[in-house]
Amino acid sequence: xxxxxxxxxxxxxxxxxxxxxxxxxxxxxxxxxxxxxxxxxxxxxxxxxxxxxxxxxxxxxxxxxxxxxxxxxxxxxxxxxxxxxxxxxxxxxxxxxxxxxxxxxxxxxxxxxxxxxxxxxxxxxxxxxxxxxxxxxxxxxxxxxxxxxxxxxxxxxxxxxxxxxxxxxxxxxxxxxxxxxxxxxxxxxxxxxxxxxxxxxxxxxxxxxxxxxxxxxxxxxxxxxxxxxxxxxxxxxx
Amino acid sequence: xxxxxxxxxxxxxxxxxxxxxxxxxxxxxxxxxxxxxxxxxxxxxxxxxxxxxxxxxxxxxxxxxxxxxxxxxxxxxxxxxxxxxxxxxxxxxxxx
Numbered sequence: 001x002x003x004x005x006x007x008x009x010x011x012x013x014x015x016x017x018x019x020x021x022x023x024x025x026x027x028x029x030x031x032x033x034x035x036x037x038x039x040x041x042x043x044x045x046x047x048x049x050x051x052x053x054x055x056x057x058x059x060x061x062x063x064x065x066x067x068x069x070x071x072x073x074x075x076x077x078x079x080x081x082x083x084x085x086x087x088x089x090x091x092x093x094x095x096x097x098x099x100x101x102x103x104x105x106x107x108x109x110x111x112x113x114x115x116x117x118x119x120x121x122x123x124x125x126x127x128x129x130x131x132x133x134x135x136x137x138x139x140x141x142x143x144x145x146x147x148x149x150x151x152x153x154x155x156x157x158x159x160x161x162x163x164x165x166x167x168x169x170x171x172x173x174x175x176x177x178x179x180x181x182x183x184x185x186x187x188x189x190x191x192x193x194x195x196x197x198x199x200x201x202x203x204x205x206x207x208x209x210x211x212x213x214x215x216x217x218x219x220x221x222x223x224x225x226x227x228x229x230x231x232x233x234x235x236x237x238x
Numbered sequence: 239x240x241x242x243x244x245x246x247x248x249x250x251x252x253x254x255x256x257x258x259x260x261x262x263x264x265x266x267x268x269x270x271x272x273x274x275x276x277x278x279x280x281x282x283x284x285x286x287x288x289x290x291x292x293x294x295x296x297x298x299x300x301x302x303x304x305x306x307x308x309x310x311x312x313x314x315x316x317x318x319x320x321x322x323x324x325x326x327x328x329x330x331x332x333x334x
Binding site: 027028029030032033036124125128132 | 245266267268269270272273276277280281284
């Protein structure tokens with residue numbers, strides 16, 4: 001139950017953040033690409049949240065503290081490079097995680113097998129952009145590096161155990177996941193002529209984070225916008 | 239949305255599931271060929287229209303000019319014997 005909520009909230013919240021690019025992306029082609037990724041994630045969120053309860057109720061009627069997503073995915077879009085940094089960190093993690101879940105024998109094996117193809121594309125999209133921005137102009141290099149640096153401290157949370165997900169049959173091994181993630185991200189960052197951030201990946205403050213329902217300040221604003229329509233017009237439909 | 243992109247234009251050709259050849263689907267902007275392929279995937283195959291994509295820089299295409307329309311195409315207009323319909327089909331021919 002809590003694992004479905006954790007994975008479902010990751011997908012839902014990141015989907016909403018990416019959806020915020022609609023009408024604002026640097027070029028039309030990229031706007032469609034980001035919207036496509038957002039829709040893939042929304043599809044995953046619907047399946048996962050339905051496993052945890054009523055999808056609409058969970059998405060639109062929960063308070064901030066009841067959300068179990070990673071703090072990484074709720075971070076504001078920033079500039080395009082900042083969004084791409086968030087995409088790189090998350091999609092590499094999600095790709096490795098879903099690959100392991102799909103190969104395992106747990107309750108998420110089926111949906112992970114379907115989602116892993118979508119996520120492979122999200123990862124490729126992020127990697128392609130990190131390479132081009134990092135190895136592009138002086139300005140794009142600077143922005144890409146600053147995105148990677150700013151979000152680095154949120155990446156440690158991805159490797160904290162999740163209740164119901166880290167069982168032996170699920171196929172998830174957090175340590176292998178983390179070393180695989182670090183190797184993959186390091187490889188892309190170095191090929192893009194960028195520098196892997198050196199700061200801590202999880203703070204010394206250990207009161208918990210997104211998975212425990214503790215979120216960063218911008219998240220409240222985000223869910224207010226996400227839930228506003230449903231709360232103003234309960235049960236409205238198109 | 240910025241219109242000041244200096245990305246080159248690419249022509250996209252998509253082969254559909256049952257099609258034998260790639261047909262022109264449209265055009266898009268992208269910084270390079272690899273990104274053009276990905277953009278084409280997002281723009282032209284998201285409702286599973288295709289199984290294969292080609293992208294070609296628009297500048298690599300040499301097109302006939304509208305000014306040459308008369309000399310290019312009109313001479314063919316009054317030569318119906320170039321069409322297979324000009325010939326009568328012999329009675330013995332089946333399965334045509």
